[in-house]
Amino acid sequence: MGNDSPIAHEVMQQFQVSYSYPVIFTCDVFDATNPTLANLLRDSNCTSSRIFPVIDTNVSERHPNWWQHLTHYMTHHQVGTLLPPLSFPGGEAAKQSTEQIEQFYQIVADQCIDRHSVVLAIGGGAMLDAVGYAAATAHRGIRMIRMPTTVLAQNDAGVGVKNGINxxxxxxxxxxxxxxxxxxxDFRFLDTLLARDQRAGIAEAAKVALIRDKVFFNKLLSQRFQLARFESEPMQYMIRRCAELHLQHIASSGDPFENGSARPLDFGHWAAHKMEELSQHQLRHGEAVAIGIALDALYSQRSGMLDQGDLQNILVLLTDLGFRLNDKILTSLNVEQALQEFREHLGGNLCITLLRGIGNAVEVNHIDINLMQECVDSLSKQDLKIGESRSIA
Ligand SMILES: NC(=O)c1ccc[n+]([C@@H]2O[C@H](COP(=O)([O-])OP(=O)(O)OC[C@H]3O[C@@H](n4cnc5c(N)ncnc54)[C@H](O)[C@@H]3O)[C@@H](O)[C@H]2O)c1
Ligand SMILES: [Zn+2]
Known part of the structure; x- marks a missing residue:
């Protein structure tokens, strides 16, 4: 072979795609006097698009007039062509099987829904994850407007860029x-949520405050009793600020599609994901996250990074919000296995977010399994002395 025979020939392909999408907070979105949805469809050149509504069964049950309101709204504003709605299971059941994903694909084929159509998905975080996955894969991506109907979906799960099923x-x-x-x-949807689902979403606000924003944490702490009663003003502020911090992180981390191993927004989640699985999803995602936060805060304190006073404030916040931090599921948690599965999920090195202070996160690549196990045992036995020695900001 001569010198001019290359071992490899490379052509570098390079292009950039930028994304922008509005996250809008409103009330009574299907009220004809509320122009938000109509403006959105007009601004996105969707006035003649086919609109495919998919709704969480629990939302349609508790808001039985939604379809009547939506059809009236679309006729009134003359935007888009409404297709018959699909009812989608709510809760983790939405993510557990591919049956309903196939049903979605079948409707896309039967109704000639194409990449110029719009899926209008209305529901909790689990259902949005599953419908988001179905919409992203049908025809390699049909546009989707998310209409989150739980606290957690409005402040976290529904505002980001990920979808998925189990x-x-x-x-x-x-x-x-x-x-x-x-x-x-639409805040109005939250009125029909069970108390445990109102509360579960507050865990994600505590999480993002702890890793990003001390002022927000102190606000949550000082308003914890109003939040525990789900008073609308503090709840709405909590949802907006939490969503904003998640959005800021996605836009400014330099890693919106998570190619690296660091996942600060997954603070408390390595244990949470495993506990959700172990409980066979009896534990809500947010309930598991609250326990996961307490555990990693305790580990941060016992490994010398976090002050005792900060730890106390974190435990006081979570406890007074009404989370049960000593759930019996903790006794089934295999620390080593859960960390290993989390590492596989990250797709690289183990990278766990811990706390140096409130609003001050740090990434570590090693966890002392024995120390973590001690933290799990202490939390499950609740020998943490939350109470008299409370340190409140
Ligand atoms: N994609 C992401 O970035 C991301 C981020 C965080 C969490 N998640 C996922 O989100 C899921 C949790 O979401 P969630 O906390 O919203 O819970 P959920 O979707 O399981 O909803 C909880 C329950 O409330 C019902 N519901 C929903 N809206 C209602 C309403 N307005 N009134 C009455 N009932 C209503 C649901 O049908 C369900 O039974 C988990 O699967 C988690 O993995 C995804
Ligand atoms: Zn989460």
Whole structure:
């Protein structure tokens, strides 16, 4: 072979795609006097698009007039062509099987829904994850407007760029990164949530405050009793600020599609994901996250990074919000296995977010299994002395 025979020939392909989508907070989105949805469809050149509504069964049950209101709204504003709605199971059941994903694909085929159509998905975080996955994969991506109807979906799950379903019990094993066309958060939907679902979403606000924003943490702490009663003003502020911090992180971390191993927004989540699986999803995601936060805060303190006073404030906040931090599921948690599965999910090195202070996160690549196990045992036995020695900011 001569010198001019290359071993490899490379052509560098390079292009950039930028994304932007609005996250809008409103009330009574299907009231004809509320122009938000109509403006959104007009601004996105969707006035003649086919609109495919998919709704969480528990939302349609508790808001039985939603379809009547939506049809009236679309006729009134003359935007888009409404297709018959699909009812989608709510809660983790939405993510547990591919049956309903196939049903979605079938309707897309039967109704000639194409990439110029819009899926209008209305529901909790689990259902939005599953419908988001179905929409992102049908025709390699149909545009989707998310309309989150739980606290956690409005302040976290519904505002980001990820979707997914579970595979043989493993959380979010299958999924894609697919930014939505827009997110419409209608606070009115929250009125019909169970108390445990109102509360569960507050855990994600505590999480993001702890890793990013001390002022927000102190506000949550000082308003914890109003939040525990789900008073609308502090709840709405909590949801907006939490969503904003999640959005800021996605836009400014330099890693919106999570190619690196660091996942600060997954603070408390390595244990949370495993506990959700172990409880067979009896534990809500947010309830598991609250326990996961307490555990990693305790570990941060016992490994010398976090002050005792800060730890106390974190435990006081979570406890007074009404979370049960000593859930019996902790006794089934295999620390080593859960960390190993989390590492596989990250797709690289183990990278766990811990705390140096409130609002001050640090990434570590090693966890002392024995120390973590001691923390699990202490938390499950609740020998943490939350109470008289409370340190309140
Ligand atoms: N994609 C992401 O970035 C991301 C981020 C965080 C969490 N998640 C996922 O989100 C899921 C949790 O979401 P969630 O906390 O919203 O819970 P959920 O979707 O399981 O909803 C909880 C329950 O409330 C019902 N519900 C929803 N809206 C209602 C309403 N307005 N009134 C009455 N009932 C209503 C649901 O049908 C369900 O039974 C988990 O699967 C988690 O993995 C995803
Ligand atoms: Zn979460």
């Amino acid at each position: 595979f043989r019990g493993r959380k979010n094993f299958v999924g894609t990164f697919a930014p939505p066309m827009a997110v419409l958060n």
